[in-house]
Amino acid sequence: MSIGMSLGIVFGLTIFENIGLGIPIGLSIGIAIGAGLDADAKKKGNTI
Template structure:
C-alpha cells in the first residue's frame, strides 16, 4: 500500500493540485497491487 499511496500522492499533486485527492487514489492502487500479489502467492502455494 505504501507504494500505491506514494504514486497516488504524486498523481494527485501533479494532475489535481490537491493532496487530498491523491490519498484515496493511492490507497486503492495499493490495495489492488496487494490483492494481486496475495492471489499470486496462493496459486503458488506459498504461505501469506
C-alpha cells in the same frame, strides 16, 4: 499500500493539484497491488 500511497500522492499533486484526492487514489492502487500479489502467492502455494 505504501507504494500505492506514494504514487497516489504524486498523481494527486501533479494531475489534480490536490493532495486530498491523491491519498484515496493511492490507497486503492495499493490495495489492488496487494490483492494481486496475494492471489499470485496463493496460486503458487506459498503462505502469506
